[in-house]
Amino acid sequence: MYHYDATDKAIVQARVRQFRGQTERFLAGQLSEDDFRPLRLQNGLYIQRHAPMLRMAIPYGLLSSTQLRTLADITGRYDRGTGHFTTRQNLQLNWIELSKVPDILEQLASVEMHAIQTSGNCIRNITTDQFAGIAEDEIADPRPWAEVLRQWSTFHPEFAYLPRKFKVAISGSLDDRAAIRVHDLGLQLVKNDAGEIGFTVYAGGGLGRTPLIGQKMIDFLPWQHLLTYSEALVRVYNRYGRRDNPYKARIKILVKAIGSEEFARQVEEEWLHIKDGPNTLTAEEVARVANQFASPAYAAYPASTSTLASIATQHNDKAFSRWLERNVHAHKMPGYAAVTLSLKTPGAAPGDATVAQMEAAAALADEFSFGELRVTHEQNLVLVDVPHKDLHAVWQRAKASGLASANIGLLADMIVCPGGDFCSLANAKSLPIAAAIHERFADMDYLFDIGDLELNISGCMNSCGHHHLGAIGILGVDKHGEEWYQITLGGAQGNAARIGEVIGRSFAAAEIPDVIERMIETYLAQRHADEAFKDTVARLGLPPFREAAYRNNESAGEAAHG
Amino acid sequence: MAKQLIKNDQLIDDNWQVIALADEATLEDAAALPIPAGPAIIPALVWLAQRDALRSRADAGDIAVSLAPTFRVEDIAQDVQRFAMIAVEFPKFIDGRGYSTARLLRERYAYRGELRAVGNIGRDQLFYLKRVGFDAFLIPPGQDAAAALQSLNDFPEVYQGAVDQPLPLFRRRTA
Numbered sequence: 001m002y003h004y005d006a007t008d009k010a011i012v013q014a015r016v017r018q019f020r021g022q023t024e025r026f027l028a029g030q031l032s033e034d035d036f037r038p039l040r041l042q043n044g045l046y047i048q049r050h051a052p053m054l055r056m057a058i059p060y061g062l063l064s065s066t067q068l069r070t071l072a073d074i075t076g077r078y079d080r081g082t083g084h085f086t087t088r089q090n091l092q093l094n095w096i097e098l099s100k101v102p103d104i105l106e107q108l109a110s111v112e113m114h115a116i117q118t119s120g121n122c123i124r125n126i127t128t129d130q131f132a133g134i135a136e137d138e139i140a141d142p143r144p145w146a147e148v149l150r151q152w153s154t155f156h157p158e159f160a161y162l163p164r165k166f167k168v169a170i171s172g173s174l175d176d177r178a179a180i181r182v183h184d185l186g187l188q189l190v191k192n193d194a195g196e197i198g199f200t201v202y203a204g205g206g207l208g209r210t211p212l213i214g215q216k217m218i219d220f221l222p223w224q225h226l227l228t229y230s231e232a233l234v235r236v237y238n239r240y241g242r243r244d245n246p247y248k249a250r251i252k253i254l255v256k257a258i259g260s261e262e263f264a265r266q267v268e269e270e271w272l273h274i275k276d277g278p279n280t281l282t283a284e285e286v287a288r289v290a291n292q293f294a295s296p297a298y299a300a301y302p303a304s305t306s307t308l309a310s311i312a313t314q315h316n317d318k319a320f321s322r323w324l325e326r327n328v329h330a331h332k333m334p335g336y337a338a339v340t341l342s343l344k345t346p347g348a349a350p351g352d353a354t355v356a357q358m359e360a361a362a363a364l365a366d367e368f369s370f371g372e373l374r375v376t377h378e379q380n381l382v383l384v385d386v387p388h389k390d391l392h393a394v395w396q397r398a399k400a401s402g403l404a405s406a407n408i409g410l411l412a413d414m415i416v417c418p419g420g421d422f423c424s425l426a427n428a429k430s431l432p433i434a435a436a437i438h439e440r441f442a443d444m445d446y447l448f449d450i451g452d453l454e455l456n457i458s459g460c461m462n463s464c465g466h467h468h469l470g471a472i473g474i475l476g477v478d479k480h481g482e483e484w485y486q487i488t489l490g491g492a493q494g495n496a497a498r499i500g501e502v503i504g505r506s507f508a509a510a511e512i513p514d515v516i517e518r519m520i521e522t523y524l525a526q527r528h529a530d531e532a533f534k535d536t537v538a539r540l541g542l543p544p545f546r547e548a549a550y551r552n553n554e555s556a557g558e559a560a561h562g
Numbered sequence: 563m564a565k566q567l568i569k570n571d572q573l574i575d576d577n578w579q580v581i582a583l584a585d586e587a588t589l590e591d592a593a594a595l596p597i598p599a600g601p602a603i604i605p606a607l608v609w610l611a612q613r614d615a616l617r618s619r620a621d622a623g624d625i626a627v628s629l630a631p632t633f634r635v636e637d638i639a640q641d642v643q644r645f646a647m648i649a650v651e652f653p654k655f656i657d658g659r660g661y662s663t664a665r666l667l668r669e670r671y672a673y674r675g676e677l678r679a680v681g682n683i684g685r686d687q688l689f690y691l692k693r694v695g696f697d698a699f700l701i702p703p704g705q706d707a708a709a710a711l712q713s714l715n716d717f718p719e720v721y722q723g724a725v726d727q728p729l730p731l732f733r734r735r736t737a
């Protein structure tokens with residue numbers, strides 16, 4: 001992974017000093033709340049329902065075991081012992097004292113981490129595929145490019161006060177696992193006929209109250225121009241994005257208003273002025289960064305020694321086989337696999353990890369996976385380089401720490417925002433809904449029978465839980481001061497990203513598990529062999545599911561609310 | 563009165579008078595606005611409306627223009643060399659359009675005169691403002707301008723090329 005040199009260190013340390021000064025001025029009453037807000041947000045600090053919330057950056061979701069231990073230490077020392085991994089691959093702590101934040105940032109800096117630009121109207125943490133560098137379908141490793149972009153966007157002097165936040169995601173594989181089409185700027189690594197690397201660029205994607213899929217700007221941007229083109233694009237947005245209404249301030253609204261072709265034309269025009277300027281990337285710099293993402297020293301296992309199937313047969317343990325089936329993923333190197341440590345164990349909030357779990361995951365990484373981990377946008381952790389021969393041991397150890405629920409990609413692997421329990425913007429709680437669904441679908445045989453199903457929950461229209469992209473999406477809405485839930489169907493992430501459709505009027509919290517179950521029964525009754533839930537929905541359309549959802553649903557409360 | 567203007571990293575007196583125009587003013591209003599004698603900062607719209615009449619005063623170094631966030635710098639591009647000073651307005655510091663305006667003035671239109679940030683800015687913006695090409699900062703009354711001056715040194719190094727340092731760090735890193 002990327003290691004800071006003396007300059008990178010000095011920059012991050014300077015930031016800690018700067019924020020310490022700002023915090024001291026705020027606490028001494030020399031900086032007003034309004035003036036302090038944007039400054040603290042650009043250091044990941046929100047003021048939430050109970051206490052300040054701190055969002056720490058995990059650049060492109062990559063962590064060393066040392067870094068994860070530091071996060072665990074911070075979580076234990078300054079919070080109540082649980083951290084929340086987010087869909088943007090960061091870690092949030094919900095019970096932080098404002099005056100302690102400079103110390104936390106200093107501790108993060110000691111392991112080459114920070115909370116820079118994890119919030120605020122600036123370029124945010126850049127996200128990518130959790131299987132970067134090991135995926136079989138990889139065109140090129142996205143991590144060096146994500147690091148190059150991280151450096152370019154860090155303290156970018158022109159773009160600290162954009163109309164709204166700006167999120168970048170990058171995918172290096174055929175199968176997009178980074179949701180690039182719902183980001184403000186989405187980058188797909190591609191190779192041209194000559195084998196040269198470049199990017200297909202998308203812009204104007206985003207969720208929130210106006211969910212939109214990103215539009216193609218350019219088919220093949222040669223890699224040398226990544227920074228100048230991005231600079232031109234963000235400049236056009238900075239100058240012409242709306243600033244009169246925060247709900248209409250994302251780049252997607254600008255792209256939609258003037259049309260993606262016109263927007264691309266303006267970007268191109270701007271770009272021609274700065275193309276080939278000093279910010280043009282050099283082969284030396286790309287090599288310098290890429291070298292730091294070189295593969296670890298893999299052992300040479302013969303290609304044919306083991307397959308996941310043979311490992312399953314050898315151990316003959318149903319629970320282990322299920323874990324192999326769901327939580328273990330293909331690896332480009334023979335004899336290796338990637339392992340997802342599930343943070344979706346029923347009883348805990350999705351994405352939450354305790355101090356002990358973080359430490360256990362760090363220890364597993366050290367022993368079995370070259371000391372590295374990834375955070376996924378589905379809010380789980382991944383060990384990417386586990387030898388087949390160690391899978392059983394990893395499973396047993398993960399199980400002992402509550403990290404081995406064999407539910408990756410299943411209904412239980414929900415993406416869920418913190419919702420009304422923590423977030424002051426929420427219309428409704430999301431964690432109790434997730435808990436009720438976990439409880440209803442606790443039976444593993446049933447979960448496996450249902451198969452692949454993405455269920456995402458957001459507590460309000462801000463869509464932090466990506467509900468629009470769930471095959472089933474649940475959105476908290478406020479009706480006359482009461483918490484209700486709207487359901488969408490047919491969303492999808494990845495290459496075929498699609499915004500789900502609302503099925504109809506909303507439900508009370510208590511109805512949700514029944515509603516989900518009835519829709520799933522409809523699916524089970526009507527599916528073709530090997531057809532996933534979302535494909536059955538695509539084939540049949542909404543009506544049978546809608547009918548199932550509202551059957552038996554003469555809820556008095558809902559009828560009264562219309 | 564305390565000095566509130568920072569220029570070239572020093573606190574100095576400000577001799578410019580500011581001539582304002584109502585927000586919703588039309589080109590006709592701009593044409594009718596009287597410009598008193600002496601160094602005056604006028605809205606760019608007024609310059610466009612009274613260009614011919616003001617040209618000699620501009621050439622004598624008495625005219626500066628101020629650019630509102632919505633003003634497209636392209637519209638005065640051919641005149642920038644005439645101004646002794648250009649002021650970029652920040653009615654709210656969270657409105658970052660002026661940062662792009664400044665870079666365009668310096669990098670695209672080769673403006674070399676004084677580029678002044680005015681409005682709701684303070685020490686927490688100065689470092690970025692300097693990077694995009696501002697060399698003067700009018701710190702609002704009541705804020706400690708001397709303390710603000712210190713913040714120009716908040717960071718020892720920068721990653722991206724911009725106006726103050728056109729070369730990105732990757733072209734300057736020593737192995």
Ligand code: HEM
Nearest residue numbers: 086087088164206207208250416417418423425462463464
């Ligand atoms: C609890 C504190 C949080 C607050 C106050 C908050 C606030 C917001 C707001 C206001 C937006 C909408 C921005 C817009 O549309 O312009 C947003 C979007 C988003 N948030 Fe959060 N959020 C919080 C936590 C989280 C968490 C925990 C996650 C990850 C699980 C997350 C992930 C996202 C994502 C992915 C979006 C982007 C949706 C889009 O592209 O429009 N946020 N958040």
Ligand code: SF4
Nearest residue numbers: 417423426459460464
């Ligand atoms: S979706 Fe709404 S409720 Fe959930 S974290 Fe985001 S802002 Fe809060």
